[in-house]
Amino acid sequence: MDISSKVDTTTVYEFKMIPIVELYYNEESVYGVYKFFTKQSFLPMIKQTESYDFESNEIKIKFEGMIAGRTQRLTLGTEYDVKAKVEYSKKYKNYNYSPISVSQGLPKTLDEQKKFLQSVCTPLQAEVLLEQYPDVVQMIVDGRDGEIDLNKTKGIKEVTFENIKNKVLDNYAISDILALLVPLGISFNKIRKLLGGEPNPTILKEKILDDPYILSDIDGISFKVVDSIAVGMNPEFKVSKKRIISFIKNYLKDVGESSGHTWVLYEELENAILNNIQECSELFDEIINEQFDFSTFIHVDKKDSEDKNKWLVGSKYYYDTELKIWNLINKFNDSEPLEITDEEIENGIKVSEEEQGFEYTDEQKQILIDITKNNFNLLTGRAGTGKSSVSRGILNIYSKYNIACATLSAKAAIRLQETSGFPAQTIHRLLGAQGLSEFTYNEELKLPYSLILLDEASMLNGYLIVSLLKAVNENCKIVMVGDSSQLPPIGYANVFSDILAKENLQRNILTKIHRQAAKSGIITDGNMIRNGENPIPQKSFKTVHGELEDMFYMFRSSREELNDIAIKTFFKTVEAEGQDSVIILTPRKKGCINSTKEINKTIQSILLKDENREIKYGDAVYKIGSKIINIKNDYDKNIMNGEIGYATNIYDSGNGEVLVVNFDGKEIEYTKSELKTIDLAWALSTHKFQGSQIYTVISIIDNTHFMLLSQEYLYTTISRAIKRCLVLAEPWAFDKCISIESTNKRNTWMKGF
DSSP: OOGGGGSOOSOOEEEEEEEEEEEEEETTTTEEEEEEEESOTTSTTOEEEEEEETTTTEEEEEEEEEEEEEOOOOOTTOOEEEEEEEEEETTTTEEEEEEEEEEOOOOOSHHHHHHHHHHHSOHHHHHHHHHHOTTHHHHHHTTOGGGOOGGGSTTOOHHHHHHHHHHHIIIIITHHHHHHHGGGTOOHHHHHHHTTTOOOHHHHHHHHHHOGGGGGGSTTOOHHHHHHHHHHHOGGGGGSHHHHHHHHHHHHHHHHHHHOOSOEEHHHHHHHHHHHOGGGGGGHHHHHHHHHHSOSSEEEEOTTOSOGGGOEEEEHHHHHHHHHHHHHHHHHHHSOOOOOOHHHHHHHHHHHHHHHTSOOOHHHHHHHHHHTTOSEEEEEEOTTSOHHHHHHHHHHHTTTSOEEEEESSHHHHHHHHHHHSSOEEEHHHHTTEETTTEESSSSSSOOOOSEEEESSGGGOOHHHHHHHHHTSOTTOEEEEEEOTTSOOOSSSOOHHHHHHTOTTSEEEEEOOOOTTGGGOHHHHHHHHHHTTOOSOSSOOSOEEETTTTOEEEEEOSOHHHHHHHHHHHHHHHHHHHOGGGEEEEESOSSSSTTSHHHHHHHHHHHHTTTOOOEEEETTEEEETTOEEEEOSOBTTTTBOTTOEEEEEEEEEOSSSEEEEEEETTEEEEEEGGGGGGEEEOSEEEHHHHTTOOEEEEEEEEOGGGGGGOOHHHHHHHHTTEEEEEEEEEOHHHHHHHHHSOOTTOOOOGGGGO
């Protein structure tokens, strides 16, 4: 019998408790496990304990329980008011209380303050604080801690006082607000950061109560969640401008991040409002009219029409970003070209030809000359036309100048360095990223380069491009290299494709495929797909294309069979050429048999079946020998998004398990909470691998990937292969890749500039 069925897990219990032992607490996930005492013996799953009190010479009866879940960090020995449900833990095979809210009243008397302070600092420090400032807790809560002179508090300086202050704020300042927010993973510090570092908790609370929709600006917190909090706090928000403005902001942001569109039709936005917050629909026109007069968060273009359904509505932030990019591009385009002599051009071409072992074609030489005539250039072309070779030529021609080469991912930067012969780095490192959205180099502090070459530029979204262009000197030469037929950027805008359509800009388009490249089925079939042509109109069990016999197709109607062929081919290739020579690419990360998550799990279970040393994070398992990809830039660790390595060690640091991963000679350590920044890497999504290349690509395409299939997807996947590509597909899914409308057709403001 399931033991969990014996206890009521639906009732909400309200009781007082005093935490006595902190068994676990994670600041990042705000998850804690505490043992507590309570006087309320009627509670279920409470254990009675007895202890002898030597002072009273009596046996004391206490009632003990466990509470585990998301909560603020609790102060041991302090009484809390709790609302919680009983929950059964399958992992630990026991019951505990799962908190809904945990709060406590502000200590008012000197004794109450003393008791609290002694729980967060030494008794002597508590005495010193209270002697000088008897209402110190109230002062902190009111935001008057700036009045506290630490020169008068012996033994308590900045660091110690900051710790005490944070404890007070977490426990008392906005405990009723935190009761709502902490279970969602929103800490006090996140709220304070969102509201501009507001030091006064009372004001902070007032701002949240006045407009709780500001909480949707915190990463990972959806409008839907915040809306339920807001309407729960105050039913008047149900029909309010604050609600509809927040919905519009979040809707336009979601459309930009998920689909890349920087505007939608008026009718589409109106329907979204009707389907989600119908009560506010009558306020929509009022909001639109206000924004005509004074645009604060949306930009509306009437397209010279009184028909509202033809109006374009978009985020003002997106509009301003694209307009800024367009103005900067024109400024660079109108500036005086970087000086270079005919002799330096000739010499740069000659050096490049010697390094590569072949001569440039007439088309490539002409493009190298044309690029010297302008400070802003686009370099594009189909696979096999020599974009990498021409990039090397550009860099050699301008080798006397201070040059920077950059691309989006670390893996792509390594490849750019290999093909160009010049040092390369990620754009984030080039700009001196501080976190995800702050850069050392910007409009005030410019980059110290005369030429910047950006490879795989079609992968760059609006935010990254505007951040880079703002940090570039006026007379700097910029060369953006890319292929607009590959997958579009993750995030809003489609800058490379949009500026490629502008006839007033210097567009250097390579058209001729190398003679050697023409022998490759990878190149020829990839370019057919790029043009919307189907290289395999008649499907068969196995087809081989190309004079080099490097392009393979195998069609099956069973997804399980496709999976089986992929795994077997993977291991045959590993046996012959090693793990670093092959990758399985698929559109989806999870949710189906042919997702990267399931394929990686299968490969690891076979490849490392005899390895017992492992570390777990959620349902992810990493073993010694696991192939790992880092998926987040971390400048403190000196590790970039896209770097791939192997797990070499797992050890106990005393504060928990640590995974050690070797990234090409660079050893990086990950604590358990940091494991969310890595993933297994024998199989990756094509989006994640874009910008990189490998000898052998095994691509799986089935109908569960329907929403992600496009010409760009298949073309990008195939062009990741250097030596051999095997496409395993359900016939109808493959045909959808050829016929489905291009995902590059994004609605962007720049098209109209």
